[in-house]
Amino acid sequence: xxxxxxxxxxxxxxxxxxxxxxxxxxxxxxxxxxxxxxxxxxxxxxxxxxxxxxxxxxxxxxxxxxxxxxxxxxxxxxxxxxxxxxxxxxxxxxxxxxxxxxxxxxxxxxxxxxxxxx
Amino acid sequence: xxxxxxxxxxxxxxxxxxxxxxxxxxxxxxxxxxxxxxxxxxxxxxxxxxxxxxxxxxxxxxxxxxxxxxxxxxxxxxxxxxxxxxxxxxxxxxxxxxxxxxxxxxxxxxxxxxxxxx
DNA sequence: CATTGACTTAGAGTTAACTCTAAGGCGTAA
DNA sequence: TTACGCCTTAGAGTTAACTCTAAGTCAATG
Numbered sequence: 428x429x430x431x432x433x434x435x436x437x438x439x440x441x442x443x444x445x446x447x448x449x450x451x452x453x454x455x456x457x458x459x460x461x462x463x464x465x466x467x468x469x470x471x472x473x474x475x476x477x478x479x480x481x482x483x484x485x486x487x488x489x490x491x492x493x494x495x496x497x498x499x500x501x502x503x504x505x506x507x508x509x510x511x512x513x514x515x516x517x518x519x520x521x522x523x524x525x526x527x528x529x530x531x532x533x534x535x536x537x538x539x540x541x542x543x544x545x
Numbered sequence: 546x547x548x549x550x551x552x553x554x555x556x557x558x559x560x561x562x563x564x565x566x567x568x569x570x571x572x573x574x575x576x577x578x579x580x581x582x583x584x585x586x587x588x589x590x591x592x593x594x595x596x597x598x599x600x601x602x603x604x605x606x607x608x609x610x611x612x613x614x615x616x617x618x619x620x621x622x623x624x625x626x627x628x629x630x631x632x633x634x635x636x637x638x639x640x641x642x643x644x645x646x647x648x649x650x651x652x653x654x655x656x657x658x659x660x661x662x663x
Numbered sequence: 664c665a666t667t668g669a670c671t672t673a674g675a676g677t678t679a680a681c682t683c684t685a686a687g688g689c690g691t692a693a
Numbered sequence: 694t695t696a697c698g699c700c701t702t703a704g705a706g707t708t709a710a711c712t713c714t715a716a717g718t719c720a721a722t723g
Contacts, residue, residue, distance in 0.1 A: 429669075429670075430669085430670075431669065431670080440711090440712080441669095441670090442711075442712055442713070443710085443711065443712080445671095445672090446710080446711065446712085450710095461670075461671090461718080461719060461720080462670085462671065462718085462719090463669085463670055463671075463719090464670085464671095479646055479649060479650075481710095482642065482643075482646060483643060483646045483647075483650070486709075486710090487709075487710070487711095488709090501661065504657055504660075504661035505657075505661065507657065508654060508657035508658070508661070511650055511653060511654050511657070512654055514650065515647060515650045515651060515654060518643060518646065518647050518650065519647060521643070522640060522643050522644060522647065524600065525600075525601060525636060525639070525640050525643070526640060528597055528600060528601045528636065529601075529633060529636050529637060529640065531597060532597075532601070532629055532632065532633045532636065533633060535629060536626060536629050536630055536633060539622055539623075539625065539626035539629070540626065542622075543619065543622035543623065543626070547699075547700075548699090548700075549698095549699065549700080558681090558682080559700090560681075560682055560683070561680085561681065561682080563701095563702095564680080564681065564682085568680095579688085579689060579690085579700075579701090580688090580689095580700080580701065581689090581699085581700050581701075582700085582701095599680095604679075604680090605679075605680065605681095606679090664723100665722100665723090666721105666722085666723085667720100667721090667722080667723100668719105668720095668721095668722105669718105669719090669720090669721105670717105670718075670719075670720100671716100671717075671718070671719095672715100672716090672717085672718105673714100673715095673716105674713105674714090674715095675712100675713080675714075675715100676711105676712080676713070676714090677710100677711085677712070677713090678709100678710095678711090678712100679708100679709090679710105680707100680708095680709105681706105681707085681708090682705100682706080682707070682708100683704105683705080683706070683707090684703100684704090684705075684706090685702100685703095685704095685705100686701100686702090686703105687700105687701080687702090688699105688700075688701070689698105689699085689700075689701100690697100690698095690699085690700100691696100691697090691698100691699105692695105692696090692697085693694100693695090693696090693697105
């Protein structure tokens with residue numbers, strides 16, 4: 428699959444896919460006879476996981492650390508697990524904070540309702 | 546209170562306070578005889594609310610819209626309420642997404658536990 | 664055979680939100 | 694009175710994560 432098709436499949440632009448490759452998030456992208464990138468469909472799962480980490484606020488630099496461990500194989504599983512556990516803990520805490528913020532917003536909205544409903 | 550003291554009180558750097566004033570988030574900051582900014586302690590509440598909006602992912606540009614409505618007085622209460630309601634809705638949705646992401650992370654962690662625990 | 668459209672690269676440009684620098688002024692403690 | 698730490702301004706620099714540009718290659722279509 429060429430980069431355009433893979434971009435559609437993953438929802439990540441071709442520009443961004445090249446960028447991810449350049450910074451090391453994507454490794455072992457093979458080329459066809461013309462030198463064009465040729466993606467395997469199953470690589471889309473990895474992009475999906477990158478997106479999940481991004482959407483939970485992990486910076487690319489840290490995702491890159493995970494990617495490097497992943498590229499080293501099973502021996503690094505423990506380190507990757509630790510990394511994910513730490514991230515999950517942070518995420519849980521962020522969710523708690525956001526729930527507090529949401530409650531505060533709803534209270535403020537209620538204030539607007541009761542004081543300015545005229 | 547001078548800018549340094551107000552920075553400590555709010556947890557926002559003096560640089561950033563000047564920046565907020567420049568872009569219009571902070572209005573009516575009065576000056577003392579030497580031309581130095583002189584903050585009222587109760588302005589810290591507004592900074593706190595700005596921080597809440599920021600921490601829930603609202604861009605400064607949109608916070609600025611709220612600030613402009615606020616500066617116009619009670620007549621704009623309805624618009625401000627609407628703005629907050631929309632933001633609260635988005636926030637609630639984001640929290641839901643993050644909870645899904647958290648569940649997926651925990652499942653992946655569990656996978657690491659069961660497959661690489663040696 | 665010419666055009667079209669997708670691909671290649673290195674590197675420049677963008678946006679948000681700061682963050683810092685340079686050059687200078689004011690007030691007070693030693 | 695001099696040193697210190699605060700303050701002032703305009704504007705430059707930073708970081709993250711893209712996003713785009715320019716110049717060129719290549720395969721397939723009319």
